[in-house]
Amino acid sequence: MLSASKIKLIQSLSKKKYRQKYNLFVVEGIKSIKEFSFSKFSIKSIYSTIPIPFLNENQYQIINFEDLKKISFLTTPHDALALLEIPSNNINSFKGIQLVLDEIQDPGNLGTIIRLADWYGIKQIICSKGTTDAYNPKAVQSAMGSLSRVNIVYTDIHGVLANSKIPVLGTDMKGENLYTTELPENFYILMGNEGNGVSKEIKSLCTQILTIPRFGSEQKAESLNVAMSTGIILSEFYSRIEKLK
Amino acid sequence: MLSASKIKLIQSLSKKKYRQKYNLFVVEGIKSIKEFSFSKFSIKSIYSTIPIPFLNENQYQIINFEDLKKISFLTTPHDALALLEIPSNNINSFKGIQLVLDEIQDPGNLGTIIRLADWYGIKQIICSKGTTDAYNPKAVQSAMGSLSRVNIVYTDIHGVLANSKIPVLGTDMKGENLYTTELPENFYILMGNEGNGVSKEIKSLCTQILTIPRFGSEQKAESLNVAMSTGIILSEFYSRIEKLK
Known part of the structure; x- marks a missing residue:
């Protein structure tokens, strides 16, 4: 049985304001909870309607499905729900592609x-401060367990890119052909807002702009979704x- | 002013049963309606809350926003909504990639x-008969105007692939590396159901199976969404x- 105040707290975590206040976010489904439990994330509580094979009995609380429905953000709740601490991530240094998001909203x-x-x-993934919150229940759900393995940093991306020692590659509809442009070994790749693309101020920091070319005679499809474009790049x-291996 | 029976008819088109009964589907938004009006599709009626610059006044009916809200399938309705005839498409012969979908549900x-x-x-796009309906309001919305330019055929894909004179490439998690496998000039590429992948019976018709390789040391991300996989392939x-041009 969950207390009314606990239910109210968990429900409030749909809003960024309360996630920041309590420094907590929600992960749903035993599979995802398992992936987070083998990560650097700190799990505060787990509520489950069924026994969880990879945990000791004192590591989670059995609740009934009615209670799960009250705290779940899913139309069809999974078996379990966990509360996790939001980590305070710093930028680490990596080689290869450095993914930077400029005001992604969805x-x-x-x-x-x-x-x-x-x-x-x-x-x-380095995100501008106005990028949607990775700990939003919809983002967590759509990332599946992958959020447990990727360091998400919200920061002033202008500062990061302005001081960059490696090329900064932007993306828009009028850049160089992605397929025939030589790509550096280490670089920032910048993906922009769904409606407006990369903002002007940030675009001025780009050393190169890439475009995914359209094919066919008509070339009428207007755009690809930003997640699809990221995948293709x-x-x-x-x-x-x-191919070089 | 829209009649109650017209409103009821349009609302019923959220269901495949009624789309098939009336042979009609709904397109929302002036931009998409414009793309369909320059296609082979037959537009039966257009309802708009604002004047439509590219149409004559007798080609559409002005309605108020209250009526639009009643017939729209969107949370935030656009300015206009059109009823179009569902075309009866046959398989045409094309070169290059032949995209085949096996039981895509979403x-x-x-x-x-x-x-x-x-x-x-x-x-x-050649779809198995159990693939979700392309004239479903959510599919139309997510395809944007592109549905007006792609021939969608629902057919017995087993029959099509069993008689194929070109290679049939399937996709799963254990096939050949997409990036290093030689691809033929003309081929069928088969994308499978979100949960189960390409069905066994259909997979037996494949001449080759491709996989998008995972990178990194941990390789824990379990899968990519079928639309993302299609985009990457x-x-x-x-x-x-x-690159050969």
């Missing part, structure tokens, strides 16, 4: 990009590395 | 794949063509 897009980064072994980069 | 994924096909100039194919 939590589903951010989650998909986190999953992509994890797929391609990218260990860090990462794929092109890693495809070239793989 | 309308958003299907719409994203239609948009991708349009971006890469692919003029046709199409990108790899067109990237190679572009």
Whole structure:
């Protein structure tokens, strides 16, 4: 049985304001909880409607499905829900692609990009301060367990890019052909807001602009979703590395 | 002013049963309506809250926002909504990539794949009969105007692939490395169901199986979304063509 105050606290975590106040976020589903439990994240509480094989009985609390429905952010709740501490991440130094997001607004897009980064072994995503919160329940859900393995940092990206010693590659509709442009070994790749793309101020810091070319005679499709564009650009980069092996 | 029976008819088009009964589907937003009006699609009626610059006044009906809210499938309705006839499409013969979908269930994924096909100039998608309906409001919305330019055919894909004279490439988690495998000039590429992948019976018809390789030391990200995988595979194919130009 969950107390009313606990239920109210968990429900409040749908809002960034309360996630920041309590420094907590929600992960749903035993599979994702397992991935976080083998990460650097600190799990505060786990509530489950069924026994969890990889945990001791004192590590989680059994609740009934009615209570789970009250605290879940899903239309169809999974078996379990955990409260985790939001880590305070700093920028680490990595080689290869440095993924930078400029004001991505949709939590589903951010989650998909986190999953992509994890797929391609990218260990860090640097986000502008106005980028949607990675600990939003929709972003967490769409990232699946990948959020447990990628270092998400919110910072002043202008400062980071202005002081960059490696090339800064931007993306828009009128840049150089992604498929035929030589790519550096180490670089920042900058993905912009869903409606407006990379902001002007940030674009002025780019050493090069890339475009995913359209094919066919009509060329009428207006744009690709930002998560899809990120996937295509990462794929092109890693495809070239793989071919050189 | 819209009649109650007209409102009821349009609302019923959220269901495939009624779309098939009336042979109609809904397109929302002036931009998408414009793209369909320059296509082979037959537009039956257009309802708009504002004047439409590219149409004559007798080609659409002005309605108020209250009525638009009643017939729109969007949380935030756009300015206009149109009823279009569902075309009866046959398989055309094309060169290059032939995109085949086996039981894709999510309308958003299907719409994203239609948009991708349009971006890469692919003029046709062959869908198994159990694939989600491309005229579902969510699929139409997510495809944006691209549905007006891609020939979507629902058919017995087993029959199509069993009689194929070109290679049939399937996709799963244990196939050949997409990035280092030689790809034929003309081929079917088969994308499978979100949960189960390509069905066994259909997989037995594949001449080759491709996998998007994972990178990094941990390799823990479990899967990529089917629309993302489709985008990455199409990108790899067109990237190679572009590099040969």
